[in-house]
Amino acid sequence: MKKVILAITFLLFTGCCFATKTKPEIVGSNTCVMCHDTVETEINKTPHNPQNGVQCEDCHGPGSKHADDPSPDNIFNFKNKSTRSIFKKCFKCHGDMHKNWSSHFLEGKSCLNCHDTWHSEKTVNEFPIPKPNLLKDGSAALCFKCHITQKIEFARPFHHQFSGTGNSCLRCHNPHKSRKEIRPRQMSQKCGSCHPDTSGPFVYVHLGTQHNGCLECHKPHGSTNPNLLIRNNTRFLCLSCHADTPMFHNQADPKYKNCTSCHSAIHGSNVSPKFFE
């Protein structure tokens, strides 16, 4: 029994010593840049600089061990590190991102899939000036890298052609937000912010717009049909819900085939319950 206790005490004792000896400590950015002076120049072009209170070791962890023995194994270098451990580094200061736990995080897509901290040799050689928001790519190509389906949809003859520069996906999406954001109701509100004349509120609401919002009839990313409609023929779109139109709607008569020529206020109306104007 005595022997066992002795052995445990010994183990605990040496364990503690071992831990204190190897646990690296903060040495401060000034020490890091003594050997990494080019990194200092580059990082000062980004918001992650000492003037903003950001130190090398906020991201790379305590570096005394590495400063004594500058091996890559002695520092958190982000290479082959788990997504979770990378999140932990970034969330230290960007903790508000935590609230909006989007699929991008859940599916293990780390911040570094879209952002770059702009001081690795590779990036700096390729793109000397950091991009806004430290994004790897300022265009939709950033998103198409993984979202092939949407790339195909946007290639269809009818799609939003937002003018100007930048990433058009961001007009409707925030990549930090959760999956809730793409629920039809939320998305329809977003559509309405640019298309207020279609989203009401109306005195006479077209109930066809109420369940799935705009997505009931439109494809947001692109369509082979004019007006981004889900059907190639407006008539068939209407008849898919209105099989029982009044008798005089003779579908053999061309006049009654173009539904929106009479029911033109199809998104809703303040004057006509049958959406004539």
Ligand code: HEC
């Ligand atoms: C005594 C000089 C020296 C100091 C001080 C120093 N480093 Fe290094 N560091 C190096 C050298 C040399 C390498 C290249 C090692 C290699 O590639 O084998 C390196 C590599 C690195 C790497 C890249 C590892 C990789 O996988 O390529 C990181 C990250 C790094 N250092 C961060 C830091 C940070 C943060 C500090 C301050 C805490 C720091 N260094 C302090 C000399 C130093």
Ligand code: HEC
């Ligand atoms: C905001 C977090 C952050 C800060 C602050 C930061 N780094 Fe880094 N560092 C990274 C990340 C992430 C990488 C991995 C490469 C990349 O994607 O940019 C990296 C990579 C490196 C590398 C390897 C470069 C290469 O060519 O692969 C070195 C060396 C380095 N950092 C040193 C430093 C030094 C020195 C400082 C302080 C002056 C510093 N870092 C501050 C996040 C940071």
Ligand code: HEC
């Ligand atoms: C799927 C791509 C993607 C991922 C993953 C991603 N971001 Fe972003 N981030 C963006 C885009 C795009 C913008 C620019 C947003 C804009 O212009 O509206 C941005 C902007 C930012 C901004 C500046 C604007 C703001 O909202 O405060 C910060 C900070 C930021 N991201 C931090 C992070 C951190 C930290 C992570 C990881 C937890 C992360 N991002 C993961 C794409 C991404």
Ligand code: HEC
């Ligand atoms: C020690 C705190 C700290 C850490 C850790 C940190 N950041 Fe930041 N980050 C900042 C500050 C401060 C800013 C500037 C804030 C501002 O402009 O509002 C910033 C800004 C950003 C921006 C916006 C850049 C722009 O052009 O506006 C992005 C993107 C970003 N950080 C990503 C990251 C990523 C990815 C990580 C993890 C690798 C990370 N940050 C880790 C403090 C930090």
Ligand code: HEC
């Ligand atoms: C590294 C790969 C990758 C990149 C880059 C990427 N995404 Fe994603 N994204 C995913 C994965 C994986 C999912 C979850 C599965 C799915 O819905 O396809 C996802 C889901 C989504 C969703 C569905 C909503 C959600 O949270 O589930 C939207 C919207 C989205 N991404 C938009 C974007 C935008 C906008 C960009 C560019 C700023 C982008 N993504 C860049 C991988 C990526």
Ligand code: HEC
């Ligand atoms: C006009 C607004 C709009 C634009 C611009 C837009 N989206 Fe969407 N996106 C939506 C709507 C609405 C949904 C939800 C309906 C759906 O699933 O089709 C959605 C859904 C998604 C989803 C989830 C699909 C799924 O089935 O889970 C992804 C991924 C996505 N968008 C990526 C992108 C990318 C990448 C871009 C830029 C090329 C982009 N979106 C541009 C409106 C938009």
Ligand code: HEC
């Ligand atoms: C019940 C089906 C339906 C719903 C739901 C619907 N639309 Fe439409 N939308 C149409 C039809 C049909 C047209 C083509 C009208 C025509 O033939 O002139 C159209 C045309 C449009 C147009 C182009 C013509 C114009 O009026 O400016 C926009 C923009 C539009 N819709 C936006 C929206 C938005 C935003 C929503 C959601 C708030 C929405 N739509 C919901 C059926 C619908």
Ligand code: HEC
């Ligand atoms: C950032 C503003 C903006 C947002 C958000 C937006 N749109 Fe648009 N939309 C436009 C503009 C500008 C046009 C006309 C030019 C074009 O086709 O890009 C348009 C055109 C359209 C058209 C007519 C396309 C055609 O073939 O003539 C439809 C339908 C439409 N939008 C539906 C939607 C739906 C549904 C949503 C939500 C998923 C939406 N929009 C979100 C700005 C926006």
Ligand code: HEC
């Ligand atoms: C997703 C299903 C759906 C689609 C698609 C749809 N509607 Fe409707 N519509 C409804 C519903 C539900 C009502 C309410 C039915 C009721 O009150 O009897 C309605 C009401 C109407 C009314 C008023 C009926 C009344 O009794 O006052 C007219 C007119 C109408 N729709 C025309 C159209 C036309 C034209 C189209 C094609 C552009 C169309 N609808 C597409 C579901 C739809």
Ligand code: HEC
């Ligand atoms: C030439 C004009 C015209 C065209 C084209 C037309 N309608 Fe009508 N629609 C009417 C009139 C008139 C009424 C009756 C209004 C009333 O009762 O006050 C009506 C009523 C309706 C109603 C409401 C029925 C009810 O119970 O009150 C629906 C639903 C409807 N139309 C759907 C359609 C659809 C679907 C199409 C295309 C296939 C279409 N309409 C094409 C003129 C038209």
